[in-house]
Amino acid sequence: MKLQETGRYQLLALFIALVVVLTMHPTKAQAQVVGNLEVDIPFQFHAGNVKLPPGKYTIHMLENTDLTVMEITSLDGSTSALFEVGRAQASSAPAKSELIFNKYGNRYFLAKVFDEGNPSGSQVLESRYEKRIGQAATEGQEHVQAHHRDQQGN
Template sequence: MKNLTAIALFVAAGFVTAGSALAQDHKVTANVPFNFTVQGRTLPAGNYTIGNDANSPRILTIADRQDGVAVMAITIPDASSAADNKLVFHRYGNQYFLSEVRTTGGVMSCHLSTSKQEKWAKAQTQEASLRVNNDVLIALK
């Protein structure tokens, strides 16, 4: 009976280890040269690590360890296969809003929902008769 229990525990541990190996985190880095907003939170310019967990692909983590800044955002996965690794920002005047993460092969490609703050910035820009939604692209490393 003890041998059977030991074998069962060994097999279970093997499955847990194999599952952890398959569920790899995906991470990219980018140098963002301007302040930007992610779901209502403004982040300073800096070097950011952007990633998600294979077990929670809709949760995007954006962090700048040097400045101690981090935010999590719920995203909408984009299954299309992007040809480039880029962050896409919507720009209204001097305000930037993270809109998309594009990765080669679509491993981490996603869209962020439009926040109330971005909708307000867009309306203000339109009201001032300025050009709306100049997309700004930042290369990922």
């Protein structure tokens, strides 16, 4: 009997240790924009390797890409771009969903996407063009608020 009790205690201890390890090291899930964000961008900008005109766009994570590719599409469907993303972490959770652009002179590059209430977001991988421009110019940032399409109120 003592052998069975010892085995049960060892199994219980192993289970508790496993639970502790799993809660201390969460899975590799990246934060993602849930659904489609809608945004009105008032300036010409670059998303990945594509230059896009000012206008209204939707942006979302592409399915089946392990949360590494996003798509931005104009509301009229005439323009779109795919771009690679990694993880981004804000110092605090944004009150509203937002897109953050790096600004070099009069050139804007989509840099980060955050969903409202979540400090984890997506960072757009820099294109060669942005790296080249960034070496020659002073960087600023521009924040543009976005909202989920179902929260429009129109």
